[in-house]
Amino acid sequence: MTVADIYTQTTGRFSRQRLMTAAIPLGVLAYLAYIFVAFDIGGLMGRLRVDNVMTLLSDTYSYKTHVTRDTRTGDVTVAIEGERRGTYAPGTEPSWVSTLDGVTTVGLDADNIVTFDADTTSWDIPGYGLLTATRSGREITLNRNPDTLPDWISYSSARVDVKTSAGRLSVTRNRTEVFRYAFGWELFWFTLDSPYYGHSLFALLFGPQLDPAQSNLVGMWDGFWGNAMWHHGEVAWALGETILMAFLGTFGAAIIAFPLGFLAARNFTPLAALRFSVRRVFDFVRGVDGLIWTILLSRAFGPGPLTGTLAILLTDTGTFGKIFSEALENVDNRQIEGVQSTGANVVQRYCFGVIPQVVPVLLSQVLYLLESNTRSATIIGAITGGGIGLLLTQAIITHKDWEEVSYYIVLIILMVMAMDWLSGVLRRRVISGRAV
Template structure:
């Protein structure tokens, strides 16, 4: 009996081949995925994500976020001077209310002074105790006292501290009560402090001690056009503007000027880069410049300018010029001269030769050939690239500022590192965001106007 040897038909062979190719493809894909997973695992170890997850405290983050959109009033009483209750904005020395706000009822140490909260709850400060009453979701009233040694405690819960809700924390020197993010009571050995939170950026327009602090918009509007001067030295409009810019809590004047500085850094840096980069790009393009040596030198110059990053340039300029606009301007200008020069020389080399030849055939000189044969072709690229760098440099200038050149970046860093004015941090962050978006919109408008392409959306 003979076994028939089956020769694979061409079709079957083709099928075998494609099966093998598919298997190999699957293997390669699996290999790529496996190495990506391996890499992610290694990075997980390198970035030490596990320990970050352990250290991450949601409480700190939620307090940070709370502080960016809310503000608080402090009510403070020292046990040894129960007649004097001080109400201040954010606990500042300078911002103590002269007239008690409507949520506060003044009384004697015997009858008690009451702070009422938006949720209907009351906290009453007596000469020897603090009463927390009428609180939603809590059946009984809580009383906080001090014992003979001055240690604060919760009445009726001595030794039964574990029965108290978890938002009451008791230590040797302090009882801290925080029913929600918006109310807080701290009873110390020496004093009582109540924090009452409100949502919003208060005193954003005018400072705490400004005479027009509580004016509404329409009142300010009328004031601006009224003849009676608040300050005889200047007009009412000037006074209002001055009060706004000199606001100590928000520092509008300084912040806005810093923002302008940052925009100027980006704008002028980019303009210088484009004005220097374009001619250099011409000289470095092989179809324009005949000098091979010069071309080589310029190419390396572009690489050098780009390779030394904006970071190092700004360090060098920071030493030479000190903190200020020049540092930012030159750091941006140097780096982007390299980038734009390179891009432009490539664009010029890729330009269509026919137009240049057409112009040449009419007897144009060399300069006219460049002007009418090449520049119209590269102008759209030049403009859109310049505008693109303008956008990205606006963000870049913020960072250069933070490294020491000044402007809004440094302000942001300062506000963050102070560690308590997170509403200012949020303000500056939003201002930067708004500026970047505005620059974006402006440059895409300009691009559409200048080039007439609608890729700019």
């Protein structure tokens, strides 16, 4: 090969490299441009509803008190989150609600006062002016031009909705409803019908006994655990189901995958057809996502934690089988030969020559997936798998109490943090042997 040939080949190779260096960024930019157009990124800001976002966020850390007047009966009820257990008894309503001569007055704050009777609802909104909705037969009319209403006022002949930072108003043919927001999670400890509601912790612990049938401490626990609005007992049970799904699914998969890992390891199973078959089984069960397994298994076993457990078990059996077989293929044969030189049989060689080498790696992977499956069990539980995920999905779908959604999310985060801490402790104790 002449010098000219070498120069020609080298120049061509450099040219191709420069072309690839320029083509890859251009391809990425072209793909990003396609995404921008295909997903209409430019129109996102136009579709953004800031008022809905703010309403949702406020619902997560505050509660609503509903003041409702039924048009047919004329009854006015005041209830926290509209719940029966949160309904104030007549004469015990908050001081910002008053009814006199058929006219109800609701003070959202010092500047926002809503008044309504059988036919007319009025709200003098600061910075906007007086808004009046009047029922005329089957229609609702406003004192404002419907064509010039701001975005935070929704109007039709059958319904009027007003959303401001001070509160909300809904007027329909059948009812008038005012929503007053307040910070916190009201009735989190006790419902309104509980004798312990409205008392300080000091008064409950050191004050007189409120229920003659039981002590204050026992009654407080019963009232909290059996709270009919927050359902703390059911939530705790659901958390236990989620952790149980992750635990049984993970360790069940590890127990099944461990012996199968020997069949998939090249140095323990010389028969290629058997290795190939076992590996393809691993690929199949882990190739189908856990959510898909949940849907399929729910047809056979119905909804519940068993379905979620089996879904995690199937998926992780494939994952563990691959990890275990690769760990077994990397064992040091010299340790096995040392055990064999003592006259040990096959089982003893496996017990004392193979397993001690792979246990740290296997336990580390099992504990890591246990931590990961705690999060996955929440998602799997949302698809008819049971547990806290199912409660979270139901709370989101109903759009009733978003503070309940935030409560579940906080519990899920604390559960994952606890499993992460426990997994780290077990790894240090079992694998490295360091004191905790």
